[in-house]
Amino acid sequence: MVSSYRGYRAPQGMLSWALHRLTGLGVLLFLFLHIIDIFLVGYGPELFDDLLFIYHHPAFVVGQIALIASVYYHAANGIRIILVDFWSNGYKYERQLFYGAMTVFFIAFIPTATIMIMALLDEL
Amino acid sequence: MQVQFRIERFNPDQDTKPWFGEYTVDVEPTDRVLDALNLIKWRQDGTLTFRRSCAHGVCGSDAMRINGRNRLACKELVRDYGSKITIEPMLGFRVIKDLVVDMEDFFASYRTLQPYLVNDEPPGVGRERLQTPEEREIFDDTTKCIMCGACTTACPITWTNEDFLGPAAIVNAHRFIYDSRDHGANERLDVLNSKSGVWRCRTIFNCTEACPRGIEVTRAIEQIKRTLLTGE
Amino acid sequence: MYHRFDAIIVGAGGAGLMAAAQFASEGDVAVVSKLYPTRSHTGAAQGGISAALGNLEEDHWIWHMFDTVKGGDYLVDQDAAEVLSREAIDAVYELEHMGLPFNRTPDGKIDQRRFGGHTRNYGESAVRRACYAADRTGHMILQTLYQQGIKNQVRYFNEVMMVDLLMTEDGVCNGIVGLDIQSGEIHIFHAKAVLLATGGFGRVFKVTSNALALTGDACAILFRRGLPLEDMEFFQFHPTGINKLGILLSEACRGEGGILRNGKGERFMERYAPNLLDLAPRDMISRSIHQEIRAGNGVDGQDYLHLDLTHLPEEVIEEKLPDITDFVRTYMGLNPVTDLVPIQPTAHYAMGGIPTDVEGRVTIDQDNTVVPGLYAAGEVACVSVHGANRLGTNSLVDLVVFGRRAGKHMLDFMKQNDHQPLDPEPDYRARAEIDTLMTNETEENGADIRDELQEHMMDDAGVFRTAEGLQRLQSKLGELKDRYSRVGVRDKGKTFNMDLMEILELGYLIDVSEAVVAGALAREESRGGHFREDFPDRDDVNWLRHTLAYKTSGGIEMGSKPVVITRFEPKERTY
Amino acid sequence: MSSNRVGREKPIGSNFELYSWYFFRISGVLLVFLAVIHVLIMHVFNTAFDIDYDFVAARWESPFWRMFDWLLLIMALTHGLNGARIAVDDYVKSAGWRVVGYSAILIALLVFGVMGTLAIVTFEP
């Protein structure tokens, strides 16, 4: 019932949850991929290094930036949820905690993304 | 002032799917949205159907989506919405007609959690069971619930997951679990500890945002989670 | 569809549900209600429920009885008032045992507060008698009783509207006809006993605290069947409704210390009730407010005054009157902590209704002949414990005390009696009425008729009445009735036909208004909620009696019935 | 119209959902350290272009980093698949498809858990 989500004008809490779920499942999907490539490490340097070109492709780098944004967002918002759960006054500051989590997210993400993009540009 | 209403209409006797009716009404800025609905019904289209009774936010009849969020039509003033207002039925329940939805499952979930005082000890004749103001205060917030359904149908989990008992049922269980006179907490907590109970809640806060009685719904749910976790 | 039960309760407000609770596991009982039970208007009651518990200061049921009788301007049946005030104590404890979360005193007992007209020692000074749960006492009563129903597995028929009453030729009640709003089907409920608990009819007036659903259905249905309505001229106007909207600001506001002020800022009640001031009975205060307005003392020359709470501590306002604070903020954009609140009297409570005895049995004449199998309780009934003016909180007491008695009596009755056979086609009258409305051309719009009715009732049958105005109103009602016969339902569907429901309700409103006006015209005196400018004094010689209005083919006939006086002889009423 | 039926059946007492919820929190806190440090090492202190077979081999010389990576693997996998289970509950209505969904999750847990563990444990440069 995807239409249900469209029918409700999402308050901030709902947005943060939708993103949390989306990023969580997205990271999980990447994790599967990552396990496969690490598994291939066992087959020796040739195969592994041959495959590394995938990781160096610009499209993949952009994908990785999205992945890292997802991890950061999910981590920051996950902490916010945990605070709401275990701190008895957390419910009152749910909104503030969200803004806090977003601040942490940007503080961490912007430098990370900058470094990654710089590295990519260097390489090209 | 002139206000344009877009109202989702559905009459099972003749429609196969919902459609939007457009109505322009002249209202006072301080009129309730419910007043405008009445005006439309009485003066423009007699077939428009919705539930209402008290007209001041205490009976819980007229929860609906107003500009995309669950609200009581009788507690919202037109001036707070401007000149375009969209009205749709609550999500997640079967629409009976226009803005009227089927509340049977909603009340069934409520009944699952023994929403009545459980205490088999005979009370003294001609006197009350004692309870201090502090004990009374603990569950004060959740006694305000008017069973309007705004919280449950604002919760994204209930839109897709039929098992979830929903915030309203939990709120009413909370009202008894923390009542010092009640002895039924364990049975209620057993249900709430199950797949359909509080663990389904993902702290989305839509319920709290929607509650027209200002009940801290998520807080009540979180309190129950903590009680289940710590046994207190 | 046909249903057979031992007992049918119509109406799921406090009265109906309290009666249902008496059946617990015994008897096959169903509650039929046109709203979901939790939507009933009992849930709107704010202030409190009185009982002489004496939790905070000395109190006795007999003082409560005296206040009730005096508050009702001595038109109260004192046998009933005695039952009310004695059994109130038990009933409140029963509610507490069912789980009602009353506010508490520091030592854990039910907390009590002051309310209009409640005094110690026969009028000496105000007493704390109203038990309360913040300012949502009625809400908690309704929830608690509904929850008991769930516990006892009561059968509920929700959103089924009673449209006719079934009686045998010998005048025994044997069921009702209901319209299932959701499906549009007609249902016949065959029963040994029927309790009517459908609440009030404040919607005959334009400015009212009453819900849109309070349209006097059962009163009108009985009236049409030739049964009488008692004391219909007595309608209470509550002094403090939100200006224009009529939403109630409970007397608890004044119980907690609120003051009424006129446009000049004067505490004008000093002139009208030097002793009880702002806690005088409602009829007196409402009249005083109108007199102030007439004297040009309204705020800015307009027709409203102020309720002043600004001197109260903020905690009292926020904690003891949270809902009221919320209403003022939502609907007026004002903050009662700092702002004066514009108020105006609002049509609030019907003292009159279906005559019953103290067991809740419906009676039809001055000898109190009962209709076997037919009961009424709550606002729809007239026992009469409220006489000419109801005291604040006494309605909730009435619901639980007489709802309980009616339930108990029905339980006995149904054990000793059998189902009376139904007519071959018991629903023909209801079907004919609905068919006519559904097939009528829509020459007249019901909304126009309703607006005019409410406006004229407010003007000519409101706080002040005169023969001239009432006669004018009577002919207006004739005209509206004629136009009503040309109203058609615009929604021709079967599913949830709200239009049909509203048009049926309009028909009931008109009939009930006729009874109100007939009573008001007949009663040539002023007493309690009924004030005739052309007869401004109470007249105990001619009018210390109840009126009974009967609808006959030739119009409305008035009968009367003596007032039961046991302990307190009528005296002049000063506060 | 008429209602007196009590809602859904009583559940059998089991704390599974409670533990699942609690596990989200505990593993979440752990993952903050594990995943974030991992990301920092891989993408901030080094870049994707520094990483090749030799880099991995050098890192896994140390048993500490092997343990670290294995913990990360297990935590992320169980935490994430537990999340996927919740999503199945929320979006899959029919009982049959739910069984399919749960099975897929279990299989993924086994397959990827074994693959990842093998890679880390058996690695010999």
Ligand SMILES: Cc1cc2nc3c(=O)[nH]c(=O)nc-3n(C[C@H](O)[C@H](O)[C@H](O)COP(=O)(O)OP(=O)(O)OC[C@H]3O[C@@H](n4cnc5c(N)ncnc54)[C@H](O)[C@@H]3O)c2cc1C
């Ligand atoms: C705003 C407000 C505040 C009040 N505060 C107080 C207070 O503080 N203290 C006090 O003592 N009193 C108070 N009162 C008065 C008191 O609340 C009412 O008199 C009382 O609640 C009436 O209860 P009832 O059970 O008779 O009917 P209601 O609670 O009105 O219930 C009527 C029931 O009948 C049903 N019904 C009606 N017509 C039909 C039909 N045709 N077919 C089927 N069902 C039907 C309805 O669905 C409903 O369930 C207040 C009233 C108002 C309006």
Ligand code: HEM
């Ligand atoms: C980095 C630190 C992380 C933290 C602090 C964290 C925290 C959380 C928390 C608290 C929840 C529970 C949400 C709830 O109950 O409403 C959750 C859910 C989830 N997490 Fe994480 N997590 C982290 C990393 C990850 C990773 C690496 C993955 C993917 C492999 C992941 C996937 C998921 C999924 C799929 C859900 C379910 C979402 C839902 O049902 O709403 N998480 N996370």
Ligand code: SF4
């Ligand atoms: S908790 Fe609030 S939103 Fe939910 S049913 Fe009760 S009153 Fe309505």
Ligand code: F3S
């Ligand atoms: S919106 Fe739903 S997820 Fe929980 S916090 Fe409210 S019940």
Ligand code: FES
């Ligand atoms: S009509 Fe009662 S809550 Fe809106």
